[in-house]
Amino acid sequence: METPIDDTFSKYLTDKGKGDVGEQGAYRTDAERELRRFHQWCLGQTADPANASPPESWEGVVDGDTVRFADLDTTVFSDYARYLSTSGYAAGTVLTYYAHIASWCGWSHAQGYIPRHYARESDAEDPLPENDGRRPGDQQSWEPIHRDLITQFVDRRVSEAFDTLGAIEVPQAKHGDPESEAWQAKQRARFEAYQRCREQALVYVIAYTGLRGSEFLSAPKEDREGRNGIRWRDVSFADSSVTVFRKSREWKEASLPEPVITPLRRYAEVLDVPESWPVFTTLHRPSLASHVTKGLTERGLDEDAIERIRGGTPDLVVAAEHDLPAPKPLTTEGARSIMDQLWNHEELIERRDEFDLTLDGDYLELHGGRRGVGEVLVRQFGYAAAARYLDNSEEQVRGAYQHIEAAERADMATEAFSQTDNRVNEH
Numbered sequence: 001m002e003t004p005i006d007d008t009f010s011k012y013l014t015d016k017g018k019g020d021v022g023e024q025g026a027y028r029t030d031a032e033r034e035l036r037r038f039h040q041w042c043l044g045q046t047a048d049p050a051n052a053s054p055p056e057s058w059e060g061v062v063d064g065d066t067v068r069f070a071d072l073d074t075t076v077f078s079d080y081a082r083y084l085s086t087s088g089y090a091a092g093t094v095l096t097y098y099a100h101i102a103s104w105c106g107w108s109h110a111q112g113y114i115p116r117h118y119a120r121e122s123d124a125e126d127p128l129p130e131n132d133g134r135r136p137g138d139q140q141s142w143e144p145i146h147r148d149l150i151t152q153f154v155d156r157r158v159s160e161a162f163d164t165l166g167a168i169e170v171p172q173a174k175h176g177d178p179e180s181e182a183w184q185a186k187q188r189a190r191f192e193a194y195q196r197c198r199e200q201a202l203v204y205v206i207a208y209t210g211l212r213g214s215e216f217l218s219a220p221k222e223d224r225e226g227r228n229g230i231r232w233r234d235v236s237f238a239d240s241s242v243t244v245f246r247k248s249r250e251w252k253e254a255s256l257p258e259p260v261i262t263p264l265r266r267y268a269e270v271l272d273v274p275e276s277w278p279v280f281t282t283l284h285r286p287s288l289a290s291h292v293t294k295g296l297t298e299r300g301l302d303e304d305a306i307e308r309i310r311g312g313t314p315d316l317v318v319a320a321e322h323d324l325p326a327p328k329p330l331t332t333e334g335a336r337s338i339m340d341q342l343w344n345h346e347e348l349i350e351r352r353d354e355f356d357l358t359l360d361g362d363y364l365e366l367h368g369g370r371r372g373v374g375e376v377l378v379r380q381f382g383y384a385a386a387a388r389y390l391d392n393s394e395e396q397v398r399g400a401y402q403h404i405e406a407a408e409r410a411d412m413a414t415e416a417f418s419q420t421d422n423r424v425n426e427h
Contacts, residue, residue, distance in 0.1 A: 004044075005067050009035050029245035034100035041080060042067040053102060058083075069113045071159060077119045091129035096136055100129060130352050140360040142372030147207050149355075150364055151259075153348050154200040158266070161193040184312035190270065191314035197267035199342065202280060202335060204263045206366055206380065210373035211388050212253055213336075213366040215244040218329040229329030233275035237265060246391050255389065271320040278329035281316065287328055288315035295324035332366065339363050371400070378404050 012035075013028050044060025059319065061071050071245040082092045098119075105119035118124055124204055168189050174180035205216060213219065219227040227245065240261060241253045256264065264279075282288070292315040296306045310318055343363035344349065361368070371392070377386035378379070378401045386401075387394040398405065 002068050002070055005069055005072070005108075006035075006039050008108065008111075008113065009039075009104075012104050015107065016103070022109040027344065031100045031103070034097050035104060038057065038080060038096075038101050039067060041083060042071070042076070057209060060318065067379070072105075072114060072118060074116075074118045074121045074124045075099070077121075078127060081124060085127050085129055091299065094129055129343065139371060140365050140368035141375050142207060142364060142369050145355060145357065146359070146364055147372065149348065149351055149357075150203055151200075151207060153342065153345070153351070154196070154203050158193070158196045158200050160184040160261075161189070165189040165193050178309050178311045178313060179391040181312075187313045187317050191317050194267075194270045194316065197270050198280060198283070198330075199338060200263045201260075202330075202338060203342070204260045206335075206339075206364075206369035208257045208259050208373065209242075210370050210377075211244060212247060212370060215246060215254070216242070217335050218278070218331045220331060220333075229278045229280060231275065231326075232273065232277055232279055235264065235268075235279065237261060239353065248391070252391065254339035254391070273320045274326070277326045280330035280335070281317065281326075282328040282329075282330055282334065283316070284334075288319070291315070291316050291327050292324065296322065336363075337365060339366065347383070374401060 009032065016028070016031065029051055041058075042061040043065065044058055061067060061076055081094075081098055084097055087094075089097070102117075102119035105114070106117050108114050109117045165186070168182070168186045169185050170180070170182045174183050177183050205211065206213075209216075214227055216230045218229040230242055230244060236242070236255070237256075238255045239253075241259070242256055243251055244254050246252045267279075292310065293306060296309065296318075301309070309322070316327065318324075326331050340363040374386055374390055374397065378388055378397065383394050383401070383405075387397040390397065390402075
């Protein structure tokens with residue numbers, strides 16, 4: 001009871017991660033962040049870098065700088081649940097954040113640090129938003145209308161970018177001249193087309209492949225080999241496949257359905273990049289500027305020469321033209337930001353309003369695309385086929401899409417009662 005609570009965090013995170021790949025990497029990072037948030041809150045300090053801080057009157061659970069298990073009780077967890085619930089987070093986020101703390105509390109009880117599982121007592125959970133028992137099928141899942149709207153939007157932007165690129169004429173004598181204004185304009189339009197193609201390819205991969213974000217993008221939170229994004233060498237257009245590092249920690253072939261092939265081919269052709277480059281590169285300007293400057297310096301160029309080459313040409317284009325080493329890959333967080341920007345673009349908002357669309361979340365999420373793929377496959381081909389495509393067990397897929405099976409059973413029961421009732425009426 002006198003043990004400082006933060007002395008147990010590392011042990012808890014280690015125990016929680018043993019033998020379960022799903023609780024390594026990102027899970028561990030998220031759990032540790034929530035434990036630190038709870039600890040700071042107990043000390044009366046600002047608990048959240050996202051500006052969700054305790055009220056000014058909050059002085060913490062203790063007077064000093066050490067929180068011990070003896071300081072915890074049901075009221076502490078009740079107050080913390082109230083703090084999370086009034087911090088401006090969505091209901092699902094509050095429940096997720098609190099679940100990390102409750103899991104640690106349960107572990108602490110099992111380890112003998114506290115006499116009861118305080119966090120799961122009814123008084124402690126009363127301030128939490130209502131848990132409506134959401135089924136897996138109620139989580140965000142891209143529907144056909146979502147898929148159509150977002151793909152049509154990125155398709156149009158790609159078309160417009162290529163129209164702009166094609167309209168810029170460069171005299172033959174100015175081709176490749178970094179000081180030519182016409183050539184610079186052409187290269188900027190080329191970069192714009194690349195950016196739009198990257199968005200389009202990203203949307204189509206999410207919408208049709210069912211890949212996890214960490215399987216084709218860089219996932220810094222995943223501390224495992226292979227979580228650094230797919231490379232062009234991993235893509236086989238001939239076989240309609242891509243080699244990815246699966247959640248099972250194995251390299252496997254994943255399918256690229258026909259709708260994905262054309263956007264991916266077009267994207268590959270905008271810039272002639274080495275096969276070692278990430279399929280989805282970062283477009284972070286400072287990172288690319290540093291990358292290009294370093295690469296050209298290592299080639300023996302001086303500052304004046306580098307400045308002349310870069311000139312008004314985008315750094316990514318310079319890196320491709322001079323066959324520089326691969327730039328950093330796009331991260332899962334970066335991809336979420338792109339999807340947020342696309343879904344909340346004013347033009348797409350107008351289209352959404354036309355259809356009076358609702359969505360669980362503020363934008364089309366990466367995992368929502370994977371769920372949408374699973375939904376289609378389960379309905380069309382059954383659980384076993386969907387499980388193979390999604391690289392999951394059939395048991396996991398049945399659990400995730402149990403609402404479909406429930407609906408099928410309801411239809412079966414309806415038909416059975418209908419036939420029975422008809423026979424009774426005939427007599």
